[in-house]
Amino acid sequence: MKPMAQNLFKSLVSQYRAIIDYPFGILDDELYVLAASDESAVGKYMGELENLIRKDDHIILNRNIAYQPIYIKGKLEFIVYLENTGESSIKLLNILSIAFLNLKKVQDEKLDKTNFIKHLLQDSILxxxxxxxxxxxxxxxxxxxxxxxxxxxxxxxxxxxxxxxxxxxxxxxxxxxxxxxxxxxxxxxxxxxxxxxxxxxxxxxxxxxxxxxxxxxxxxxxxxxxxxxxxxxxxxxxxxxxxxxxxxxxxxxxxxxxxxxxIGRLIYQLPTTLCKKFLDEVFKKDSLEELDDDTINTIHKFFDNSLNISETARKLFIHRNTLVYRLDKIQKNTGLDLREFDDAIIFKIAMMVKKYLSANVIKF
Missing domain, CATH: 3.30.70.270 (Reverse transcriptase/Diguanylate cyclase domain)
Structure with a gap:
């Protein structure tokens, strides 16, 4: 019995405990107690039932305990028990069995739905x-x-x-x-x-x-x-x-x-061969590799501040002319002037493509 079903049975036992005077519970098909009004009985093995269960039996009486086996499609699913064998107790056992059976059917229906959704996600349904x-x-x-x-x-x-x-x-x-x-x-x-x-x-x-x-x-x-x-x-x-x-x-x-x-979504769906070709065309002779970490950080800040020189210089705590010098140096090395929108877009995409290739994603 799956843990989820066991938790549901425990919940039902908890609800009935307040109105049923006799100890009761439910066993799985291997004769272990799944849930019981006496919680200390949970997990107990009821091996003495092994020789008492017959498929045609509706109720089994043994040592002042009434057992009702529940079969689904000819297979033993669980056994409900009540520690009293009086006539009214047998009726009460029937009510308990119906409640457990209905709960099991609801749970099975939920599992069927879950399995359907899982197969749907896996594209394994026509x-x-x-x-x-x-x-x-x-x-x-x-x-x-x-x-x-x-x-x-x-x-x-x-x-x-x-x-x-x-x-x-x-x-x-x-x-x-x-x-x-x-x-x-x-x-x-x-x-x-x-x-x-x-x-x-x-x-x-x-x-x-x-x-x-x-x-x-x-x-x-x-x-x-x-x-x-x-x-x-x-x-x-x-x-x-x-x-x-x-x-x-x-x-x-x-x-x-x-x-x-x-744009990351677009780049991710491109073949790596095409991405490598793009980088080779944009950056001649490994010019991107020649940029040090300080320069790369400057570029990121420049993009973060919408290509605004004054604001970027302020965020980097450098003079405006220092930033202009760095941008001129980048242009000299790469051939791209980041102050120009079109060049900035090309550089931004190129940096993302390089990051994508560095992640070792292989698509042809």
């Missing part, structure tokens, strides 16, 4: 089957959704999943999927009148919750909003690209939206 399967599972096919990818270290993944599950428990509206040991995906339904701020707010809430509750870092990639269930995979791919691009161009940000990647 396009012609997507709408048919979605309708079978009662998943809305025409609802606005956004995909969030949450990346955490493997040792924190389980705790992060539990936090996200507590934040978004409904499998009818939002879907939470474990993709691998460090990747959790949230497919979030959005209201009709949502804005980009609403999309970003979800990511910020998740990031704040993870950092405050578990005190660990995370990377959150956000895909574009989509209108149909078929497009969920597209939003997922975009969220993946957002995280990958941020590893190259924006390593310090924890939350990255595909729609805000800017």
């Amino acid at each position: 396009p012609s089957d997507i709408y048919v399967k979605a309708k079978e599972l009662r998943i809305s096919t025409d609802t606005k959704r956004v995909v969030y990818i949450v990346k955490v270290s493997p040792e924190n993944a389980e705790n992060v999943y539990d936090i996200l599950y507590s934040m978004y428990p409904s499998k009818d509206v939002d879907f939470l999927v474990n993709m691998d040991e460090e990747t959790i995906v949230l497919v979030k339904e959005m209201p009709d009148s949502f804005t980009q701020k609403d999309i970003d707010k979800v990511a910020k809430t998740i990031d704040n919750m993870i950092s405050s509750e578990i005190m660990c870092t995370s990377k959150i990639g956000i895909g574009s909003p989509v209108d149909t269930v078929r497009e969920i995979a597209t939003s997922y791919k975009e969220a993946k690209i957002a995280i990958e691009v941020s590893k190259v161009f924006d390593t310090e940000r924890d939350i990255i939206s595909y729609e805000n990647l800017g």
Whole structure:
């Protein structure tokens, strides 16, 4: 029995404990106690039942304990027990069994939906089957959704999943999927009148919750909003690209939206051979490599201050003429005058391309 189902059973036991006078609980198919009104019994092995269970038996009585095996599609799923064998207690056992069975069915339906979403994200469902399967599972096919990818270290993944599950428990509206040991995906339904701020707010809430509750870092990639269930995979791919691009161009940000990647997104999708050719054409004879760290820092500050010489000089705590001298030197070495908008754009793109190539991304 999966831990999630066990937690649900414990919740149900907790609700019934206040109104049932006799000890009761539920065993898994291997005869271990999953949940019980007497919490000390949880985990206990009830091996004596092994020789008592017969498939045709509806109720098993043994040592003043009544057991009711529950079968689903011919397979033993669990056994509900009550420590009293009176007639009224047997009726009570039936009620308990129905409650546990209904809870199991609800949980299985949620798992079916989760598996469908996971296969959808992995592109392992035929396009012609997507709408048919979605309708079978009662998943809305025409609802606005956004995909969030949450990346955490493997040792924190389980705790992060539990936090996200507590934040978004409904499998009818939002879907939470474990993709691998460090990747959790949230497919979030959005209201009709949502804005980009609403999309970003979800990511910020998740990031704040993870950092405050578990005190660990995370990377959150956000895909574009989509209108149909078929497009969920597209939003997922975009969220993946957002995280990958941020590893190259924006390593310090924890939350990255595909729609805000800017020119980095374009560069990331270019073949590395084309990028190398571009650099060779822009910078003759390794002129970019000849620029020292101080010069590179000057260039970054100049770009940050919108090519404003006076403001850049002030931020660098240098004289205006010193900055002009540095810019002249850069022009002499590279052939690009950063005071000219077109040259500045070419240089900016070239620096990003170099950073992209330095990340050892290989695409032909």
